[in-house]
Amino acid sequence: QVQLHESGPRLVKPSETLSLTCSVSGGSINSYFWSWIRQPPGVGLEWIGSISDSGSTNYNPSLKSRLTISRDTSRNQFSLKLSSVTAADTATYFCARRRPYCDGVCFYVLDVWGQGTTVTVSS
């Protein structure tokens, strides 16, 4: 059973870089896609970006200039770095697996999620 767990600082100062890691157990990040999603307090979900099984990345255009998603296959982890943060980046950050369910046509779903970690941007 695949499990994901987010870790990283819970408090980040404005203008600094938010860094989170997602540790994957029960499965390899060399398969499927691995995503970051965030949820500001009381608000809906926002997709941040993904990294594929080959290491290629895909970012939300609104965050692309500040965002880096990378992976460490030896540790079976993938990471998020978001630079120049402001209070608007305060949110619960989730990592999730994105995989296809195929039956003729393939539908990509976020089928396994971490529990989420809340990050506050404040001085």
Add this chain to the structure above:
Amino acid sequence: DIQMTQSPSSLSAFVGDRVTITCRASQTIVNFLNWYQQKPGKAPNLLIYGASTLQRGVPSRFSGSGSGTDFTLTIRGLQPEDFATYYCQQSYSSSLTFGGGTRVEIK
């Protein structure tokens, strides 16, 4: 980006009611539409993919329909454990987008 608009943003219903949530895409997404349920303090949970296919283990009182730009999530016979927030999400584009969510509350 493909914009996803859900309505209503919230609703109140009794246990046993039939509830319908709609999701509209800003352009055609064929049937590349997923639905998730999220309970307070928890991660979202996949309910339906491909607009109408139930994820394994999801009760049959949940159903999805639609294609193109207009989609519906229906819960027949609302149960106490169904009170939650529901999100649609398009997977037509590699840049994923979610609807704003529909909070289902107890009346």
